[in-house]
Amino acid sequence: MDNTADVTEPAPGAGPADTAPAPSTAAGPAGREVRATSRRHVLAGAAAVGAAIGAGALATSPAAAAAKASGTAPTSFTAGRPVLFRGATVITMDPRRGVLPDTDVLVRGTTIESVGKRLPTPPHATVIDAAGALLLPGFVDTHRHMWQSALRGVGAEWTLGNYFQWIIQKWGYLFRPEDIYAANYMSKVEAVNDGVTTVTDWSHGARTPDHADAAVDALFAVPGRARFAYGNAFAPDFGWVVDGRVDRMLKKRFNGRADQLITMQLALDINGDTDDARRALKFARDRDLPVTTHAGLFGIVGDDQIKLLKETGSLSPSYTLVHASSLGDDAYRIIADSGAQMSVSAESELNAGQGYPATAKARQYGIPISLSMDTVVWWSGDMFSAMRATLNADRGLAHLRSQEAGKAVADNALRTHDALEYATLGGARALGLDRLIGSITPGKRADLVMLRTDAPAMTPISNPVAHVVFQAGRGDVDTVLVDGRVLKHRGILVDVDLPRARRLVEESLQYLRSKIPDQDWEQALNPPAGTTTP
Known part of the structure; x- marks a missing residue:
């Protein structure tokens, strides 16, 4: 099973019948193909994951590759639709709960509704397959x-x-x-x-x-x-x-x-x-x-x-x-x-x-x-x-x-x-916000970060908390939710305008450089080296 996020729409078990629907495709959160599929179909595709892991992600559509290159991504995360993380290692930072392996987290609206094993899938939920991933508070x-x-x-x-x-x-x-x-x-x-x-x-x-x-x-x-x-x-x-x-x-x-x-x-x-x-x-x-x-x-x-x-x-x-x-x-x-x-x-x-x-x-x-x-x-x-x-x-x-x-x-x-x-x-x-955020606790706002675990430095994981602190890095941040809203998924920002951010800050730097004398700029970049003292 791939340990990065996978989105299933509709979620397994959300329909009126117990049998899984036939696979279909739709535009996904990163412009990739999103499959409405059963667990069996995901498992069947696991053999193809190995080749994709070397690139840091599952195989994606050309649209997804273009989206990742530009830093933007369309999204299928519909406002108001529940989000269910399925099968994560949940580092709750809640002293009553600790670290929970193979655990689901259900987000409804802005709030963490439930944390537990094999939670029922609400109708029309977006399910993120988080098997093997680390889920922690933002x-x-x-x-x-x-x-x-x-x-x-x-x-x-x-x-x-x-x-x-x-x-x-x-x-x-x-x-x-x-x-x-x-x-x-x-x-x-x-x-x-x-x-x-x-x-x-x-x-x-x-x-x-x-x-x-x-x-x-x-x-x-x-x-x-x-x-x-x-x-x-x-x-x-x-x-x-x-x-x-x-x-x-x-x-x-x-x-x-x-x-x-x-x-x-x-x-x-x-x-x-x-x-x-x-x-x-x-x-x-x-x-x-x-x-x-x-x-x-x-x-x-x-x-x-x-x-x-x-x-x-x-x-x-x-x-x-x-x-x-x-x-x-x-x-x-x-x-x-x-x-x-x-x-x-x-x-x-x-x-x-x-x-x-x-x-x-x-x-x-x-x-x-x-x-x-x-x-x-x-x-x-x-x-x-x-x-x-x-x-x-x-x-x-x-x-x-x-x-x-x-x-x-x-x-x-x-x-x-x-x-x-x-x-x-x-x-x-x-910040006086600990009643709202800071731990994965039912009733708190859903500010969540999921780390993918398919990179060499993220494999294997024996001590999840220590792994986050000493082994993980920014490049492992797969999915980010703030107040229940998905802002990053599969490593790609969602509804966040990175190209605009880059353009604005580069224009600002160009202006500031035009006002800073070259001599000052060089002195600032290369101040005199000090001497080492015991």
């Missing part, structure tokens, strides 16, 4: 500067100082609202494609109301779930928070419902105890607006920032501290007592120098953890990489400290299950 990224996507990879050699030099002090002022739109549009398409079903747009490039509107327009234009974190790194103070523009945005674009696909919070970098900072924090508390802050940045903000947030009564479970990696024990105790969240960006912290990833400290004090990617100017937008970097950093430090003391670590403390939880349920919790 990833939740709690901190990504989506507005910088046009400059993808430019800062691969940067430190945090280089980032401030080029992005904040120089190039950020060049971005027009249309550049913000293009970057956010592409960044959200990338997130959906990679199985990140909820992405936090840490939008501190929103230096004017037009820039903010453009960022939000792009988030709404691409299907999927997102959190708009309204920020402004280019303002001299926090006057922009209280001058009416945030209230206008709330009234104009956000209805206040937690189940809206695009929700809002504030992104406030509190770098000192000032009257306007206190006013901005009070503004957020008065409106019950969640807040996210870059915290614990080595040499920039430290324990005093945490003390101010405590003094003003700002810390709470709806407050997320990004990085929080250069703090003292008293600061971590304050965070833990408040119930505030931490967003760890291990790729960022290890490469840029904000401080060492603080997962060990967070676990020591019981601080909830989520994961994030920061910015593709430097690193990837890959949540698989985020999980690996988090584990590598935490375990590496534990081994180093033990070896410095002349000892060896007997057992690793941080586990792969922890990393996957941070990337799913932990992210949902940080």
Whole structure:
């Protein structure tokens, strides 16, 4: 049996008779042939699968090949029609359910209706043959500067100082609202494609109301779930928070419902105890607006920032501290007592120098953890990489400290299950959405990711959770649902306009390059190499 998704319409057992209908064909979700067939017909075709696996998919029609080349795909997923995943290994991230082999998941409307063995097939359901595949909750990224996507990879050699030099002090002022739109549009398409079903747009490039509107327009234009974190790194103070523009945005674009696909919070970098900072924090508390802050940045903000947030009564479970990696024990105790969240960006912290990833400290004090990617100017937008970097950093430090003391670590403390939880349920919790998403639990919204398992690195699977964390990658993301809507299937985006995203962001890069002197561009790509110190 092929372990990639196969769509059957109508589903076996959906008709009035017990016998399977004769095979017929129709346009499929990726432009491929979709067969209405019995289990016997699928098994009979298994011999032909081997040749197709080398190409990473079942044999497809010429239309499907053309669709995959262009990055678009027609779809036969009809709105309102139930979707049934049949026979998956379901990594629920629900502590009561765990990992369920050979299990079905039924999605009806926006919701996960049932999880169980051999579920009955509702009439007119679309059945995805998930035998052998891994089905897990969608990833939740709690901190990504989506507005910088046009400059993808430019800062691969940067430190945090280089980032401030080029992005904040120089190039950020060049971005027009249309550049913000293009970057956010592409960044959200990338997130959906990679199985990140909820992405936090840490939008501190929103230096004017037009820039903010453009960022939000792009988030709404691409299907999927997102959190708009309204920020402004280019303002001299926090006057922009209280001058009416945030209230206008709330009234104009956000209805206040937690189940809206695009929700809002504030992104406030509190770098000192000032009257306007206190006013901005009070503004957020008065409106019950969640807040996210870059915290614990080595040499920039430290324990005093945490003390101010405590003094003003700002810390709470709806407050997320990004990085929080250069703090003292008293600061971590304050965070833990408040119930505030931490967003760890291990790729960022290890490469840029904000401080060492603080997962060990967070676990020591019981601080909830989520994961994030920061910015593709430097690193990837890959949540698989985020999980690996988090584990590598935490375990590496534990081994180093033990070896410095002349000892060896007997057992690793941080586990792969922890990393996957941070990337799913932990992210949902940080955004206050854990009652809606983050686990495969009946009654929750259907934000799901299915990983195909026919690639060499995905074969065989003995430990599903560990396999997701250490073996899988973005290329294994076969199917993505957000709020019950199929946005990717058989590796091809559905109703998501990748060609438009590419065109917009390439045009934006062309414009930005026209404004950046060649000498600056070359210096940014190739900053002076540092010296290695012990």
